Amino acid sequence: MAEIYYLLTWGTFWLMLLCFVFLLTVSVPRRDDLRSYKRVRLLLAWGVFFLMTLVNLTELSMSDSRTNDDIWYTRLMTLWIGACVAPVFSIVNITLINSHFFSWRSLVRDLVIPLVLVAGNVFLFEIFSAKSLAFLFAYVVFIVYYVFVVVAYTVIFLRNYRQYSIRLNNYFSEPGSNLLKWTVTTQFLATSSGIMAFVSLFMPHGWLCVFALFLNILYPYYAIRFINYAFQFPVIAPVVEEVMEEEPVVRDSVLMLEDIVGEWEKDKRYLQPELNIEMVAHELSTNRTYLSSYINTCKNKNFKEWISDLRIAEAQRLLLSEPKTPINEIGERVGFSDKGNFSTRFSKSVGMSPSLWRKTHLK
Template sequence: MTHPIYSYSLCIALPLMLFLGFYFLFASTPEKAIFVNYLRSRRIMGGALLLLAANYAVHFFFEIRFRDVHAAILMNLSTYFLCYWLFSSALTTLLDRFYITRRRFRVHVCQWLLFTALSGVVLLALPEGRVQKVGLLLMGVWLVAYGFVLARRLILAYRRAVRLFDDTHSDDIGAYIRWLSVFTYWAVIFGVGCGLLTFLPDEYIYLWILSSVPFYIYLYYSYMNYLLFYEQVEQAFEQEMPSEEETPEAIVEGGVELPACYAGIEGKLSVWIKEGGYLTPGLTLKELSDLLKTNRTYLSTYIKTTYRVSFREWIAGLRMEYAKRMLIQHPELTVAGIAEKSGFQSASHFIRLFKEREDCSPARWRKKHL
């Protein structure tokens, strides 16, 4: 029994998987200590890709799908379960360098061995019929649930990182890791799809193979592109706000009890805003707290409480109002020039934010108001 389109799809996917796996394992990175975690993540991902490539190779060279369908399904289920863990570990460690521990490693390896053993019992020991189908259904549910748990953990880590960046940096550092969120949701769809396609009739399996090509090309592109921004993101992580447990002395202002650390912040911020301090490119909460000679944890809390936005959104709002004034008062300046003077990361970032807030481009807004 042969299916040419199935074999052709494997011919397309297998070389791609081998290339990506070996590249992720052995390609060099900048010789800086800060890239150690990135290299660890990429090597874990490379191992996962080579594991999938080995799965593809067994299907292609030994045609196990047509010789023993139960053995093929067992191999697929076991491979997917282990790859779910490797994929999630590779991505999560980019957001949390201490994520991979010996205990966590042992727990997931034991879960994989148990899942593989039970799948083997269901597929190879139980007689074909209703009992085996129920067993397969349970193993499929276990696999999907496991994937969702890992994906949820990664998404939560991503959201924590974005909140951290928004609370401590004026630049949109979270934009550099957005691909992690996009890839995770795509991986959930792809992973669940692969699990379902494993049980489909043989003539539809090529869909599973071909769908992996754009998926892994996007992964490769994302990792390579992230290399350009990784140092900046990792430095932002290293500047994470410390957790401070001390309780400040309280003072009373206007009959309301406030922490003593809030005393004078409003006045200092007013002076700082009038002087245009928010126009400094790459401004961080730590830099502002040092300038105002106050605690950055309390400064962050004050900004959130008073303005109901994160530090990044607050600075972006100040810069946006300044940019609007510049658009009207200096028609001779270009939009790119105004974006630079206003402290934005780039002209494209400024234009995107402007469109989100005003529903039109800066040039069109200027034309209306002039």
């Protein structure tokens, strides 16, 4: 088991080095609105590489026959690295869906606290012993802080992702524009690695083989996804960059918007594929924030639901008036660029598939 672990440790080191070089050398589009992305790219490359390299070198420097002191130092190192990697990964992940989230002050705070805790634990361990009440108390405090950081950042990510999803549905008419679902996967993978690190504190040393193997999968996967994000960014930039604030909709403005929105619906301009709220606001000569507020308040829907319901109603009309027209063609004509999306939205709205609905209503 020891040989396998050392092999994995060396493998992890070289893989981390490869990802580090990959993150820093691959060119990304030159855009001013990618400033936050470029900051967290440096953080992801240097921060994670430094921390994981420190772990690997420490592990490789220890002898096969580990003393009790070695085991305690490994536990403290695991807590320290985990308490640093959790905020680094989470801050990077959250910044991808909310570019206003990143803050150097918060990052420094989240890295200094575990450094102080590990230094205090090492000091007490050297002065007293692993069985002293002072050290055990400090160790428990460190564990509690570690658990708090992992849970807190998972909750913060989920809250930000929920807000991102709301902004997304208030901007795009097609769910295919959601290119950041992978951030949820990586966040939970990172949380899982944090849980595994915590469990390793109470397990035999061989358990770290599983942890090392897990990191060998997580970090390269995340690095590749992270680089691809820069090329997907132009599509989702309005959602990631701008945190929309609802504007109050006054009575006179409601009446005015009702008229122009009614005309827009009557002209069936919602049949345009891949609509977004910016395009509709431009056609209606208003701003996207105000239009979004109107749709949310007066239609009691988000933008995606509003457009989808209009298209479904038109699809129902065509399904009955043109019984020989293929389902796929009708889906395309009413603005759905994807066959699966049309069937899914239709079934969710009506309660049955387009073909079954047509068959039922043509009897």
